[in-house]
Amino acid sequence: MHTPTDNTTASGSEQGTEPTKPPARNLVSIWAQGRRRFTPWAYPRLRALAVARLVIGIFVAGVGAVLDSRGHYGWAAIPLAGAVLLFSIAYLDNAAARSAGPATDPAIRAG
DSSP states (O other): OOOTTOOOOOOHHHHOSOSSSOOOOOHHHHHHHHHHHHOTTTGGGHHHHHHHHHHHHHHHHHHHHHHHHTTOHHHHHHHHHHHHHHHHHHHHHHHHHHHHOSOOOHHHHHO
16 A cells, blocks of 8 residues: 555544644734734833733723713713723733743844
């Protein structure tokens, strides 16, 4: 069966990963890769950016709560949606900072 004219394909476990199909990644690794690609200066500072976004998100949520308490329900939705976005990005920044470990790449360390 191991002749040069054998045209059978190996099973999926024998082939390993297909070169045309990228390996599955989670949202945090995609976010960390994007942070390295677009803002290399921010990558070592992801925890500080996450804290800043969290504080700004709390402030914006407070503005939305004040607008909501005053009866401006339509206007209150805008800052509350912005706060949700800020909280989400802060969570992703923090998760990417936890998964990255210490910076070993000289280009990232120079930032």
